[in-house]
Amino acid sequence: MTTIPNLVGAGLIVIGAGLGIGKIGGSAMDAIARQPEAxxxxxxxxxxxxxxxxxxxxxxxxxxx
Amino acid sequence: MLIxxxxxxxxxxxxxxxLPVFTFANADTTHVAKAAxxxxxxxxxxxxxxxxxxxxxxxxxxxxxxxxxxxDSHDFHLFSYGKESGHEKHVGFPLPVxxxxxxxxxxxSSEFHHGEAVAESNGKYFAINHHDGMVYNTDAKGTFxxxxxxxxxNTKPLDxxxxxxxxxxxxxxxxxxxMFRNLGKSYGKNGGIATGAGxxxxxxxxxxxxxxxxxxxxxxxxxKYMSHLLTxxxxxxxxxxxxxxxxxxxxxxxxxxxxxxAIITYLITTFTANKNYWGHIFWMPGVPPLxxxxxxxxxxxxxxxxxxxxxxxxxxxxxxxxxxxxxxIAMMYTFNNVAGSGFSxxxxxxxxxxxxxxxxxxxxxxxxxxxxxxGSANEEHHxxxxxxx
Numbered sequence: 444m445t446t447i448p449n450l451v452g453a454g455l456i457v458i459g460a461g462l463g464i465g466k467i468g469g470s471a472m473d474a475i476a477r478q479p480e481a482x483x484x485x486x487x488x489x490x491x492x493x494x495x496x497x498x499x500x501x502x503x504x505x506x507x508x
Numbered sequence: 509m510l511i512x513x514x515x516x517x518x519x520x521x522x523x524x525x526x527l528p529v530f531t532f533a534n535a536d537t538t539h540v541a542k543a544a545x546x547x548x549x550x551x552x553x554x555x556x557x558x559x560x561x562x563x564x565x566x567x568x569x570x571x572x573x574x575x576x577x578x579x580d581s582h583d584f585h586l587f588s589y590g591k592e593s594g595h596e597k598h599v600g601f602p603l604p605v606x607x608x609x610x611x612x613x614x615x616x617s618s619e620f621h622h623g624e625a626v627a628e629s630n631g632k633y634f635a636i637n638h639h640d641g642m643v644y645n646t647d648a649k650g651t652f653x654x655x656x657x658x659x660x661x662n663t664k665p666l667d668x669x670x671x672x673x674x675x676x677x678x679x680x681x682x683x684x685x686x687m688f689r690n691l692g693k694s695y696g697k698n699g700g701i702a703t704g705a706g707x708x709x710x711x712x713x714x715x716x717x718x719x720x721x722x723x724x725x726x727x728x729x730x731x732k733y734m735s736h737l738l739t740x741x742x743x744x745x746x747x748x749x750x751x752x753x754x755x756x757x758x759x760x761x762x763x764x765x766x767x768x769x770a771i772i773t774y775l776i777t778t779f780t781a782n783k784n785y786w787g788h789i790f791w792m793p794g795v796p797p798l799x800x801x802x803x804x805x806x807x808x809x810x811x812x813x814x815x816x817x818x819x820x821x822x823x824x825x826x827x828x829x830x831x832x833x834x835x836x837i838a839m840m841y842t843f844n845n846v847a848g849s850g851f852s853x854x855x856x857x858x859x860x861x862x863x864x865x866x867x868x869x870x871x872x873x874x875x876x877x878x879x880x881x882x883g884s885a886n887e888e889h890h891x892x893x894x895x896x897x
Contacts, residue, residue, distance in 0.1 A: 483719070487876070494873045498817045501824030 453503045460500030464493050570838045577834060578758055578827060579641040580673045582617040586756070598622050603675060607634065609645060609665035617669075626650035634665065643667055673765065676757045680746045684739075716741055716875060724879040729886045733879070736776060740769060741875040744822065748867030751826060752860060760870075761826035763819065770815035773878045778811070781885035788884075814881055818874060825870050829863050 471489035475482045585600040602618035609632055619627035623636040626646060634643050635650035637660055644652065644662040653661045670678075691706035702710045721730040721737055747759045759765055787793065789807040792800050836859060839852040 487719075487723075490869070490873060491876065491880070494821060494877070495817070497825070498821045501828065502820055504824065504828065 449506070453506060456503035457500050460496050460503070463496045464500075467492050467496070566841070570841060574831060574834045574838065576641065577756055578761060578830060580671045580762060581641050582620065582636065582643070582669055582671055583622065584672050584675060585622070603672065604670045605634075605643065606668040606670070607643060607665040608668065609634075613665070632665075637662075643669070672757060673759045673762055676747065676750060676759045677765070680743060680750070680759075683746065684742055688742075713738060720872075720876050720879050724876070724883040725886060726883065726888075729882075732780070733776070733882045736772070737875050737879055737882075740773075740878060741871050744769070744874055745868060745871035748826065748870060749864070751830065752863055752867065758826065758830055760822055761830055763823045766822040767819045769822075769874070770818040773818060773881060774811075774815040777814075777881045777885045780882070782887075784887055785885045814877075818877060822870055822874055825866060829866055833859055833863060 467489055471485050474485045478485075582605055583600055583602045585598055587600075588596055588598045590597045602616045605613075605615055605617050605619075605627070607613040607629070611630060613629040613632060613634070615627060615629050619625065619629075620634075620636050623638060623641075626633050626635045626648065628634075628648075633646050633648050633650065635646040635652070636642070637644055637652060639660070642664060644660060644664055646652065646662060655661050687705055687709070690704070691702060691709060694703040694706050695701070697703075716738055717730070717734060720741075721734055725733055744760055747757075750757050751760060789811065790804050792803045792807065795803065833856060836852055836856045839855075840849045843849065843852065
Protein backbone atom coordinates (compact mmCIF):
# COMPACT_ATOMS: atom_id res chain seq x y z
CA MET A 444 0.00 0.00 0.00
CA THR A 445 1.26 3.46 -0.86
CA THR A 446 0.70 5.77 2.08
CA ILE A 447 2.20 9.19 2.69
CA PRO A 448 4.57 8.07 5.50
CA ASN A 449 5.80 5.29 3.22
CA LEU A 450 6.53 7.70 0.43
CA VAL A 451 8.22 10.22 2.72
CA GLY A 452 10.36 7.49 4.26
CA ALA A 453 11.36 6.13 0.88
CA GLY A 454 12.14 9.66 -0.29
CA LEU A 455 14.36 10.31 2.72
CA ILE A 456 16.27 7.09 2.13
CA VAL A 457 16.71 7.90 -1.54
CA ILE A 458 18.03 11.37 -0.60
CA GLY A 459 20.47 9.70 1.77
CA ALA A 460 21.57 7.20 -0.86
CA GLY A 461 21.99 10.00 -3.38
CA LEU A 462 24.14 12.01 -0.98
CA GLY A 463 26.20 8.91 -0.24
CA ILE A 464 26.83 8.09 -3.88
CA GLY A 465 27.60 11.75 -4.55
CA LYS A 466 30.16 11.73 -1.76
CA ILE A 467 31.76 8.56 -3.13
CA GLY A 468 31.89 9.99 -6.64
CA GLY A 469 33.36 13.28 -5.41
CA SER A 470 35.97 11.55 -3.29
CA ALA A 471 36.93 9.29 -6.17
CA MET A 472 37.34 12.37 -8.38
CA ASP A 473 39.63 13.93 -5.79
CA ALA A 474 41.61 10.73 -5.46
CA ILE A 475 42.01 10.34 -9.22
CA ALA A 476 43.11 13.97 -9.50
CA ARG A 477 45.76 13.33 -6.86
CA GLN A 478 46.91 10.00 -8.28
CA PRO A 479 45.88 9.58 -11.91
CA GLU A 480 47.94 6.39 -12.22
CA ALA A 481 45.73 4.65 -9.64
CA UNK A 482 42.50 5.58 -11.41
CA UNK A 483 41.64 1.97 -12.33
CA UNK A 484 41.77 0.75 -8.75
CA UNK A 485 39.93 3.80 -7.45
CA UNK A 486 37.18 3.33 -10.02
CA UNK A 487 36.67 -0.29 -9.01
CA UNK A 488 36.47 0.55 -5.34
CA UNK A 489 34.13 3.44 -6.12
CA UNK A 490 31.78 1.27 -8.14
CA UNK A 491 31.59 -1.40 -5.44
CA UNK A 492 30.82 1.13 -2.72
CA UNK A 493 28.29 2.89 -4.93
CA UNK A 494 26.62 -0.41 -5.79
CA UNK A 495 26.26 -1.32 -2.13
CA UNK A 496 24.55 1.99 -1.33
CA UNK A 497 22.44 1.76 -4.45
CA UNK A 498 21.06 -1.57 -3.24
CA UNK A 499 19.67 0.12 -0.13
CA UNK A 500 18.25 2.94 -2.23
CA UNK A 501 16.40 0.50 -4.45
CA UNK A 502 15.13 -1.51 -1.50
CA UNK A 503 13.61 1.73 -0.15
CA UNK A 504 12.20 2.55 -3.55
CA UNK A 505 10.36 -0.76 -3.70
CA UNK A 506 9.11 -0.56 -0.13
CA UNK A 507 7.77 2.90 -0.86
CA UNK A 508 6.03 1.58 -3.94
CA MET B 509 32.32 19.66 -34.16
CA LEU B 510 29.82 20.04 -36.95
CA ILE B 511 27.35 22.16 -35.03
CA UNK B 512 28.77 24.72 -32.68
CA UNK B 513 27.87 24.58 -29.04
CA UNK B 514 26.13 27.92 -29.20
CA UNK B 515 23.68 26.63 -31.77
CA UNK B 516 22.80 23.65 -29.62
CA UNK B 517 22.37 25.83 -26.55
CA UNK B 518 20.16 28.18 -28.48
CA UNK B 519 18.10 25.29 -29.82
CA UNK B 520 17.58 23.76 -26.38
CA UNK B 521 16.72 27.13 -24.89
CA UNK B 522 14.17 27.71 -27.67
CA UNK B 523 12.59 24.30 -27.14
CA UNK B 524 12.20 24.96 -23.42
CA UNK B 525 10.94 28.49 -24.00
CA UNK B 526 8.33 27.41 -26.53
CA LEU B 527 7.30 24.23 -24.71
CA PRO B 528 4.79 25.84 -22.32
CA VAL B 529 3.08 27.67 -25.18
CA PHE B 530 2.36 24.44 -26.98
CA THR B 531 1.38 22.42 -23.97
CA PHE B 532 -0.78 25.04 -22.27
CA ALA B 533 -2.47 25.98 -25.48
CA ASN B 534 -3.42 22.41 -26.09
CA ALA B 535 -4.48 21.77 -22.52
CA ASP B 536 -6.68 24.84 -22.57
CA THR B 537 -8.56 23.89 -25.70
CA THR B 538 -9.29 20.42 -24.42
CA HIS B 539 -10.44 21.91 -21.14
CA VAL B 540 -12.79 24.32 -22.85
CA ALA B 541 -14.05 21.66 -25.18
CA LYS B 542 -14.65 19.33 -22.28
CA ALA B 543 -16.50 21.98 -20.30
CA ALA B 544 -18.68 22.79 -23.28
CA UNK B 545 -19.31 19.15 -23.87
CA UNK B 546 -20.19 18.59 -20.25
CA UNK B 547 -22.61 21.50 -20.34
CA UNK B 548 -24.33 20.15 -23.39
CA UNK B 549 -24.76 16.67 -22.09
CA UNK B 550 -25.56 17.74 -18.55
CA UNK B 551 -29.25 17.67 -19.30
CA UNK B 552 -29.08 14.09 -20.38
CA UNK B 553 -28.05 12.76 -16.98
CA UNK B 554 -24.95 10.68 -16.29
CA UNK B 555 -23.00 11.45 -19.47
CA UNK B 556 -20.44 13.93 -17.94
CA UNK B 557 -18.85 11.09 -15.98
CA UNK B 558 -17.89 9.46 -19.22
CA UNK B 559 -16.03 12.55 -20.42
CA UNK B 560 -13.91 12.77 -17.29
CA UNK B 561 -13.30 9.05 -17.13
CA UNK B 562 -11.90 8.93 -20.65
CA UNK B 563 -8.69 10.65 -19.63
CA UNK B 564 -8.41 8.60 -16.46
CA UNK B 565 -8.99 5.48 -18.51
CA UNK B 566 -6.18 6.40 -20.90
CA UNK B 567 -3.88 7.02 -17.93
CA UNK B 568 -4.78 3.68 -16.38
CA UNK B 569 -4.20 2.00 -19.72
CA UNK B 570 -0.68 3.41 -19.91
CA UNK B 571 0.09 2.33 -16.35
CA UNK B 572 -1.26 -1.12 -17.16
CA UNK B 573 0.86 -1.31 -20.30
CA UNK B 574 4.02 -0.57 -18.32
CA UNK B 575 2.97 -3.03 -15.64
CA UNK B 576 2.40 -5.72 -18.25
CA UNK B 577 5.74 -5.10 -19.88
CA UNK B 578 7.46 -5.86 -16.58
CA UNK B 579 5.65 -9.17 -16.14
CA ASP B 580 6.44 -12.46 -17.77
CA SER B 581 3.86 -13.54 -20.34
CA HIS B 582 2.67 -16.72 -21.99
CA ASP B 583 2.85 -15.38 -25.54
CA PHE B 584 5.52 -13.42 -27.36
CA HIS B 585 3.60 -10.24 -28.06
CA LEU B 586 5.35 -7.69 -30.28
CA PHE B 587 2.79 -4.93 -30.89
CA SER B 588 -0.92 -4.25 -31.39
CA TYR B 589 -2.71 -2.03 -33.84
CA GLY B 590 -6.17 -1.02 -34.95
CA LYS B 591 -7.49 -0.18 -31.52
CA GLU B 592 -9.28 2.96 -32.76
CA SER B 593 -11.26 1.06 -35.38
CA GLY B 594 -12.43 -1.43 -32.78
CA HIS B 595 -10.72 -4.46 -34.31
CA GLU B 596 -7.57 -4.73 -32.26
CA LYS B 597 -4.94 -6.95 -33.86
CA HIS B 598 -2.04 -8.38 -31.90
CA VAL B 599 1.19 -9.27 -33.66
CA GLY B 600 3.42 -11.90 -32.12
CA PHE B 601 3.59 -15.64 -31.79
CA PRO B 602 2.14 -18.09 -29.28
CA LEU B 603 4.28 -20.18 -26.95
CA PRO B 604 3.63 -23.63 -25.51
CA VAL B 605 1.80 -23.81 -22.20
CA UNK B 606 2.68 -26.79 -20.01
CA UNK B 607 0.60 -27.23 -16.88
CA UNK B 608 0.33 -29.93 -14.24
CA UNK B 609 -3.10 -30.21 -12.62
CA UNK B 610 -4.21 -33.83 -12.07
CA UNK B 611 -2.23 -34.80 -15.13
CA UNK B 612 -0.29 -33.01 -17.81
CA UNK B 613 -1.91 -30.30 -19.92
CA UNK B 614 -0.16 -29.13 -23.02
CA UNK B 615 -1.50 -26.57 -25.48
CA UNK B 616 -0.40 -23.41 -27.29
CA SER B 617 -1.00 -20.05 -25.63
CA SER B 618 -3.05 -18.96 -28.66
CA GLU B 619 -5.95 -20.78 -26.91
CA PHE B 620 -6.03 -17.94 -24.39
CA HIS B 621 -6.57 -15.39 -27.18
CA HIS B 622 -4.21 -12.91 -25.46
CA GLY B 623 -5.76 -13.52 -22.09
CA GLU B 624 -9.30 -12.88 -23.24
CA ALA B 625 -10.53 -16.48 -23.52
CA VAL B 626 -10.66 -19.54 -21.29
CA ALA B 627 -8.56 -22.48 -22.44
CA GLU B 628 -9.90 -26.01 -22.05
CA SER B 629 -7.64 -29.04 -21.82
CA ASN B 630 -8.68 -32.59 -20.77
CA GLY B 631 -11.80 -31.32 -19.02
CA LYS B 632 -9.98 -28.60 -17.02
CA TYR B 633 -10.37 -24.88 -17.57
CA PHE B 634 -7.58 -22.34 -17.30
CA ALA B 635 -7.52 -18.58 -17.66
CA ILE B 636 -4.90 -15.84 -17.39
CA ASN B 637 -5.38 -13.27 -14.65
CA HIS B 638 -4.76 -9.76 -15.92
CA HIS B 639 -3.19 -8.57 -12.68
CA ASP B 640 -0.22 -10.91 -12.48
CA GLY B 641 -0.23 -12.59 -15.90
CA MET B 642 -0.39 -16.05 -14.34
CA VAL B 643 -2.53 -19.03 -15.23
CA TYR B 644 -5.28 -19.96 -12.74
CA ASN B 645 -7.75 -22.81 -12.48
CA THR B 646 -11.19 -21.50 -13.35
CA ASP B 647 -14.62 -22.77 -14.33
CA ALA B 648 -15.86 -22.86 -17.91
CA LYS B 649 -16.71 -19.13 -17.85
CA GLY B 650 -13.32 -18.11 -16.50
CA THR B 651 -14.52 -16.38 -13.32
CA PHE B 652 -11.98 -15.21 -10.77
CA UNK B 653 -13.01 -15.24 -7.13
CA UNK B 654 -11.68 -12.24 -5.26
CA UNK B 655 -11.51 -11.74 -1.48
CA UNK B 656 -12.01 -8.41 0.25
CA UNK B 657 -8.34 -7.45 -0.22
CA UNK B 658 -8.63 -7.97 -4.00
CA UNK B 659 -6.46 -11.08 -3.93
CA UNK B 660 -7.49 -13.81 -6.30
CA UNK B 661 -8.51 -16.92 -4.38
CA ASN B 662 -8.47 -19.30 -7.37
CA THR B 663 -5.90 -22.07 -7.16
CA LYS B 664 -2.95 -22.17 -9.55
CA PRO B 665 -1.80 -25.19 -11.51
CA LEU B 666 1.90 -26.07 -11.52
CA ASP B 667 3.07 -23.92 -14.40
CA UNK B 668 6.02 -25.30 -16.38
CA UNK B 669 5.27 -23.29 -19.51
CA UNK B 670 7.86 -22.03 -21.95
CA UNK B 671 7.12 -18.37 -21.27
CA UNK B 672 8.61 -15.32 -22.95
CA UNK B 673 11.41 -15.08 -20.38
CA UNK B 674 12.31 -18.73 -20.82
CA UNK B 675 12.39 -18.33 -24.60
CA UNK B 676 14.84 -15.46 -24.16
CA UNK B 677 16.97 -17.41 -21.68
CA UNK B 678 17.18 -20.35 -24.08
CA UNK B 679 17.92 -18.02 -26.96
CA UNK B 680 20.74 -16.26 -25.12
CA UNK B 681 22.12 -19.60 -23.93
CA UNK B 682 22.19 -20.87 -27.51
CA UNK B 683 23.67 -17.61 -28.77
CA UNK B 684 26.43 -17.72 -26.17
CA UNK B 685 27.13 -21.39 -26.81
CA UNK B 686 27.47 -20.96 -30.58
CA MET B 687 29.35 -17.67 -30.37
CA PHE B 688 31.92 -18.63 -27.77
CA ARG B 689 32.40 -22.09 -29.22
CA ASN B 690 33.21 -20.53 -32.56
CA LEU B 691 35.49 -18.06 -30.81
CA GLY B 692 37.34 -20.92 -29.16
CA LYS B 693 37.62 -22.85 -32.42
CA SER B 694 38.80 -19.82 -34.41
CA TYR B 695 42.04 -19.70 -32.40
CA GLY B 696 43.04 -23.08 -33.74
CA LYS B 697 42.11 -22.26 -37.32
CA ASN B 698 43.65 -18.83 -37.52
CA GLY B 699 46.97 -19.38 -35.83
CA GLY B 700 46.03 -18.10 -32.37
CA ILE B 701 44.17 -15.00 -33.49
CA ALA B 702 40.43 -14.59 -32.96
CA THR B 703 38.20 -13.95 -35.98
CA GLY B 704 34.80 -12.35 -36.48
CA ALA B 705 32.84 -11.47 -33.36
CA GLY B 706 35.66 -12.91 -31.31
CA UNK B 707 37.74 -9.81 -32.06
CA UNK B 708 35.15 -7.85 -30.12
CA UNK B 709 34.67 -10.33 -27.29
CA UNK B 710 38.27 -11.33 -26.67
CA UNK B 711 39.24 -8.08 -24.90
CA UNK B 712 36.10 -8.33 -22.75
CA UNK B 713 36.91 -11.89 -21.73
CA UNK B 714 40.47 -10.82 -20.92
CA UNK B 715 39.09 -7.89 -18.93
CA UNK B 716 36.95 -10.23 -16.84
CA UNK B 717 39.99 -12.40 -16.21
CA UNK B 718 42.63 -9.73 -15.61
CA UNK B 719 40.60 -7.00 -13.92
CA UNK B 720 37.84 -8.90 -12.14
CA UNK B 721 38.94 -12.47 -11.41
CA UNK B 722 42.67 -12.26 -10.71
CA UNK B 723 42.73 -9.18 -8.43
CA UNK B 724 39.78 -10.44 -6.36
CA UNK B 725 40.33 -14.19 -6.21
CA UNK B 726 44.08 -14.42 -6.64
CA UNK B 727 46.43 -16.06 -9.14
CA UNK B 728 46.21 -19.42 -7.42
CA UNK B 729 42.50 -20.14 -7.42
CA UNK B 730 40.94 -17.97 -10.11
CA UNK B 731 40.89 -20.59 -12.86
CA LYS B 732 38.17 -22.80 -11.44
CA TYR B 733 35.82 -19.81 -11.13
CA MET B 734 36.38 -18.34 -14.58
CA SER B 735 33.64 -20.39 -16.24
CA HIS B 736 31.02 -19.13 -13.80
CA LEU B 737 32.21 -15.52 -13.88
CA LEU B 738 32.28 -15.36 -17.69
CA THR B 739 28.90 -17.07 -18.02
CA UNK B 740 27.25 -14.77 -15.50
CA UNK B 741 28.83 -11.67 -17.02
CA UNK B 742 27.78 -12.37 -20.61
CA UNK B 743 24.39 -13.81 -19.64
CA UNK B 744 23.44 -10.69 -17.69
CA UNK B 745 24.96 -8.33 -20.22
CA UNK B 746 23.22 -9.91 -23.21
CA UNK B 747 19.86 -10.09 -21.46
CA UNK B 748 20.19 -6.47 -20.31
CA UNK B 749 20.92 -5.44 -23.88
CA UNK B 750 17.98 -7.44 -25.23
CA UNK B 751 15.83 -5.66 -22.66
CA UNK B 752 16.62 -2.39 -24.45
CA UNK B 753 15.47 -3.64 -27.86
CA UNK B 754 11.84 -3.13 -28.91
CA UNK B 755 11.23 -6.87 -28.44
CA UNK B 756 9.95 -5.95 -25.00
CA UNK B 757 11.77 -8.60 -23.00
CA UNK B 758 12.53 -8.01 -19.36
CA UNK B 759 14.37 -11.08 -18.15
CA UNK B 760 16.94 -9.57 -15.78
CA UNK B 761 14.12 -7.42 -14.38
CA UNK B 762 12.50 -10.58 -13.06
CA UNK B 763 13.36 -11.25 -9.43
CA UNK B 764 13.18 -15.04 -9.84
CA UNK B 765 15.95 -15.01 -12.43
CA UNK B 766 18.27 -12.67 -10.56
CA UNK B 767 17.62 -14.71 -7.41
CA UNK B 768 18.56 -17.90 -9.26
CA UNK B 769 21.84 -16.32 -10.41
CA ALA B 770 22.60 -15.11 -6.87
CA ILE B 771 21.78 -18.53 -5.39
CA ILE B 772 24.26 -20.18 -7.76
CA THR B 773 26.89 -17.69 -6.58
CA TYR B 774 25.98 -18.46 -2.96
CA LEU B 775 26.21 -22.22 -3.47
CA ILE B 776 29.59 -22.00 -5.20
CA THR B 777 30.91 -19.70 -2.45
CA THR B 778 29.65 -22.01 0.28
CA PHE B 779 30.88 -25.27 -1.21
CA THR B 780 34.31 -24.08 -2.30
CA ALA B 781 35.10 -22.15 0.87
CA ASN B 782 38.21 -23.11 2.82
CA LYS B 783 38.54 -23.30 6.59
CA ASN B 784 39.66 -19.68 6.92
CA TYR B 785 36.32 -18.54 5.51
CA TRP B 786 34.35 -20.51 8.08
CA GLY B 787 36.82 -19.48 10.75
CA HIS B 788 36.10 -15.84 9.99
CA ILE B 789 32.38 -16.47 10.24
CA PHE B 790 32.09 -18.60 13.39
CA TRP B 791 35.22 -17.71 15.34
CA MET B 792 36.57 -14.35 14.15
CA PRO B 793 40.32 -14.25 14.78
CA GLY B 794 41.87 -11.26 16.42
CA VAL B 795 38.92 -10.07 18.53
CA PRO B 796 38.08 -10.78 22.20
CA PRO B 797 36.19 -14.07 22.82
CA LEU B 798 32.98 -12.31 23.88
CA UNK B 799 32.93 -10.37 20.62
CA UNK B 800 33.43 -13.60 18.71
CA UNK B 801 30.14 -14.92 20.07
CA UNK B 802 28.37 -11.67 19.13
CA UNK B 803 29.94 -11.58 15.66
CA UNK B 804 29.12 -15.17 14.69
CA UNK B 805 25.37 -14.70 14.05
CA UNK B 806 25.98 -11.36 12.31
CA UNK B 807 28.58 -12.90 10.00
CA UNK B 808 26.31 -15.88 9.33
CA UNK B 809 23.47 -13.52 8.44
CA UNK B 810 25.92 -11.62 6.24
CA UNK B 811 26.48 -14.67 4.05
CA UNK B 812 22.75 -14.68 3.23
CA UNK B 813 22.48 -10.91 2.83
CA UNK B 814 25.23 -10.94 0.19
CA UNK B 815 23.32 -12.97 -2.43
CA UNK B 816 20.13 -11.17 -1.42
CA UNK B 817 21.69 -7.78 -2.22
CA UNK B 818 22.98 -9.18 -5.53
CA UNK B 819 19.42 -10.21 -6.39
CA UNK B 820 17.81 -6.92 -5.44
CA UNK B 821 20.46 -4.74 -7.08
CA UNK B 822 20.21 -6.25 -10.53
CA UNK B 823 16.43 -6.66 -10.41
CA UNK B 824 15.74 -3.16 -9.12
CA UNK B 825 18.16 -1.51 -11.53
CA UNK B 826 16.61 -3.14 -14.55
CA UNK B 827 13.01 -2.62 -13.42
CA UNK B 828 13.64 1.01 -12.53
CA UNK B 829 15.31 1.60 -15.90
CA UNK B 830 12.41 0.06 -17.78
CA UNK B 831 9.76 1.93 -15.79
CA UNK B 832 11.47 5.30 -16.25
CA UNK B 833 12.10 4.74 -19.96
CA UNK B 834 8.53 3.62 -20.64
CA UNK B 835 7.06 6.42 -18.54
CA UNK B 836 9.01 8.94 -20.60
CA ILE B 837 7.76 7.36 -23.81
CA ALA B 838 4.22 7.43 -22.37
CA MET B 839 4.65 11.20 -21.90
CA MET B 840 4.16 11.47 -25.67
CA TYR B 841 0.57 10.36 -25.25
CA THR B 842 0.03 12.60 -22.26
CA PHE B 843 1.26 15.78 -23.99
CA ASN B 844 -0.13 14.75 -27.35
CA ASN B 845 1.59 17.55 -29.29
CA VAL B 846 4.77 18.16 -31.25
CA ALA B 847 6.80 19.87 -28.53
CA GLY B 848 5.91 17.30 -25.89
CA SER B 849 6.71 14.44 -28.23
CA GLY B 850 10.02 16.00 -29.21
CA PHE B 851 10.91 16.57 -25.59
CA SER B 852 9.95 12.99 -24.76
CA UNK B 853 11.96 11.69 -27.70
CA UNK B 854 15.12 13.55 -26.70
CA UNK B 855 14.77 12.45 -23.10
CA UNK B 856 14.11 8.83 -24.07
CA UNK B 857 17.07 8.90 -26.45
CA UNK B 858 19.48 10.20 -23.84
CA UNK B 859 18.13 7.79 -21.25
CA UNK B 860 18.50 4.85 -23.65
CA UNK B 861 22.18 5.69 -24.01
CA UNK B 862 22.46 5.77 -20.23
CA UNK B 863 20.68 2.41 -20.07
CA UNK B 864 23.26 0.88 -22.43
CA UNK B 865 25.89 1.97 -19.93
CA UNK B 866 23.83 0.62 -17.02
CA UNK B 867 23.38 -2.72 -18.82
CA UNK B 868 27.14 -3.21 -18.95
CA UNK B 869 27.73 -1.73 -15.52
CA UNK B 870 25.25 -4.03 -13.78
CA UNK B 871 26.77 -7.09 -15.47
CA UNK B 872 30.19 -5.83 -14.34
CA UNK B 873 29.09 -5.20 -10.77
CA UNK B 874 27.36 -8.55 -10.45
CA UNK B 875 30.46 -10.34 -11.74
CA UNK B 876 32.75 -8.15 -9.63
CA UNK B 877 30.89 -8.83 -6.39
CA UNK B 878 30.61 -12.53 -7.24
CA UNK B 879 34.38 -12.62 -7.70
CA UNK B 880 34.78 -10.74 -4.42
CA UNK B 881 32.72 -13.36 -2.58
CA UNK B 882 34.67 -16.18 -4.23
CA GLY B 883 37.85 -14.42 -3.21
CA SER B 884 36.72 -14.24 0.41
CA ALA B 885 35.96 -17.98 0.31
CA ASN B 886 39.51 -18.70 -0.85
CA GLU B 887 41.48 -16.27 1.23
CA GLU B 888 44.63 -17.76 2.70
CA HIS B 889 45.63 -17.17 6.27
CA HIS B 890 47.56 -13.94 5.77
CA UNK B 891 47.13 -11.89 8.94
CA UNK B 892 50.52 -12.88 10.32
CA UNK B 893 52.16 -12.24 6.95
CA UNK B 894 50.88 -8.69 6.85
CA UNK B 895 52.29 -8.05 10.28
CA UNK B 896 55.75 -9.03 9.07
CA UNK B 897 55.79 -6.65 6.14
